[in-house]
Amino acid sequence: MRIFFGFLSGLVFGIGLVISGMANPAKVLNFLDVFGAWDPSLAFVMGGASLTAFVGYRLAWRQERPALLPTFDIPTASDIDGKLLTGAAVFGIGWGIGGFCPGPAWTALTIAAPGTLIFVPMMLIGIFIGRRLRSSPFATRSA
Amino acid sequence: MLPITQTDFTPWASLGGGILIGLSTVMVMALFGRVTGIIGITAGAANADDRGWRIAFIAGLIAAPLLWLVATGAMPQQAVSDNLPGMAIAGLMVGLGTALGSGCTSGHGICGLARLSARSLVAVITFMVFAAGTVFVLRHVIGGAV
Secondary structure, three states: OHHHHHHHHHHHHHHHHHHHOOOOHHHHHHHHOOOOOOOOHHHHHHHHHHHHHHHHHHHHOOOOOOOOOOOOEOOOOOOOOHHHHHHHHHHHHHHHHHOOOHHHHHHHHHHOOHHHHHHHHHHHHHHHHHHHHHOOHHHHHHO | OOOOOOOOOOHHHHHHHHHHHHHHHHHHHHHHOEOOOHHHHHHHHHHOOOOHHHHHHHHHHHHHHHHHHHHHOOOOOOOOOOOHHHHHHHHHHHHHHHHHOOOOHHHHHHHHHHOOOHHHHHHHHHHHHHHHHHHHHHHHHOOOOO
């Protein structure tokens, strides 16, 4: 059940990325190019997705527990620290260079453009390094 | 960096696709009680106790263009830069930044905003400003040199 619904959720997410244009780096980069070839379409993706989630989350939270797991596990961190800001800035620069954020990069794997085939493994290495950095004493101290 | 090509303004397709993405995050919340942060799911697929559904979720993401192919007869339209060193650096920064900042476009953007998290709002504004700034520099200051 978990595997089936996990797959189905990913499939719906991926189809949403494709239909919305979010899976096409050309469209993402034009969305970010406010002073050039600006294409504001992706604001509608963010708007549609977060409004749907805003309403849907509140319905989902009426359940005592999620349908397939024993407990809800929702992020509780509220601190705005150096790690959050540095991480978001580094992510933003990478997003601006490649036009891929993590979801669309996975989806694009199937189309197998050479740029994607190098992007995804490097992203996985980046996640590994980033998670080590996040828990390192240096990052904690500087935050 | 890709050569600059105009793309069509597609508010309805983008809104529709956005609603589908939102529905997926609601499914994950209702079924698994988790936010749909792609980076969190990816990291969790490697080491979480209940990794099965996360691996299946990523498999679903990867399978989506195939469903699109079956439904429409063509692969989704896409233009990816073939500057391989540039894409390698981009991938590394996206992975590193989202892991360090605990979230990406979906985790902070969609799910965080839906939870009305101030922390996520700050993250979204930060990565948007840096992403737009990067595109500005690459396209209009350096001008396609990268």
